[in-house]
Amino acid sequence: MDFASKRLIDLSVGLEPGVASEPFPPQIxxxxxxxxxxxxxxxxxxxxxxxxxxxxxxxxxxxxxxxxAIPHAGTHLDAPWHYGSECDGEPAKTIDEIPLEWCCGNAVILDFTDLDAGAEITPEQIDDRLAALDHELSAGELVFIETGADDLWGEPEYLTEFPGMGAAATKHLVEQGVKVIGTDAYGFDKPFDEMGRRYVETDDESELWPAHFAGREVEYCQIEKMANLDELPRRTDVPVVTFPVKIAEASAGWVRPVAMVEA
Structure with missing residues (x-):
């Protein structure tokens, strides 16, 4: 690849001490x-x-x-081990076992900035965005969920003001061959407070971290706390690399996703 002809776009936030948008901020x-x-x-x-x-x-x-710091501070890639000890009856992969092939390729960016904070993203909404892009997913593509929450990085509202993925939406992507799904929000699921409210209201355990726990049935990784998805010049066929730091037997690894587009 001719890197001289490419513009590199950083899709990450860093490790910052004392930042209000981290419940467990790094100490440096x-x-x-x-x-x-x-x-x-x-x-x-x-x-x-x-x-x-x-x-x-x-x-x-x-x-x-x-x-x-915990490996879930800053932009990071969650391994299947984060979601549970097994995935579809097999031992779940830790971050040092993730194939690098999963972590590079062409990305598709789906815009959910119109959704209210606390909303749960559905398979139908994913299909609607793909149809608007006139794009069919291919195995190995990465999918990034744009919520606009990265505009709140550094503020307490970063922890609460975003929509999140549901279990059905997560499975819908993975079943089409997607191994890495990213979000520019604090978490992949809905905000903690919204999940707690729904659980107390319904007494339904499936309201607790449903998108994460979908990873006990289908194998995938998720990137949390991405940034700058709005700076990408197109929504499909965006070359990206997002290799995690290897931490022995860990549930996640810090990552710095970078998109490479025409200068």
Whole structure:
């Protein structure tokens, strides 16, 4: 691929300490260059070498950070193991077992910005959007759900103001060969408060994380907390890569989805 002729569009948010749109925000400790020099000097001293931090060029060593974060902070890819221990009777894949082939290809972006916060996306609504795009899904395509919620990133409302996928809609996509479904919202399902309200009202356990738990029956991964889907110049045939960080036996991995379109 000629990358010089491509415009790369970042479809992610980052890890930010103390951000209001994360219920479990990352903790990031920053070490500046002077502290880095002292730390490196200490490493050399432990090896028997008489070196002081002040002796580094300009008294500066290497800056680095220490991060404490769940892999579901920031933009991330959920593995089938996140949804349950088994998928269709087989052991569910952890993030380090996800085939890379699932995580790259052409994406289709479905616009649900017209839906109210708390609404549940249905198979019929998915088909309506695909029909409006005059597009039939092919196995291996990625589907991204655009809600517009990324405009609220950094605000408490980011956690509540978005529609979410339902179990039937999720299965509908996976049964057409889609292995990765993304959303620009905080979560793949409806907001927590809406799921809780529906469950208390109906006493129906299927109201609790229905789209996630669909992954116990059909095998797929979901990307949560995407961004900038509105910057893509077209809605279909968008080349993307979205490879997750490998974390041994984990339920998710941080990811930075990137679209590659004509410059």
């Amino acid at each position: 400790g920053y070490m500046d260059h002077e502290e880095g020099a002292a730390r490196l000097a200490g490493n050399l001293q432990a090896l028997g070498h008489d070196v002081a931090g002040e002796e580094f060029p300009d008294g500066q060593g290497l800056a680095w950070e220490e991060i404490t």
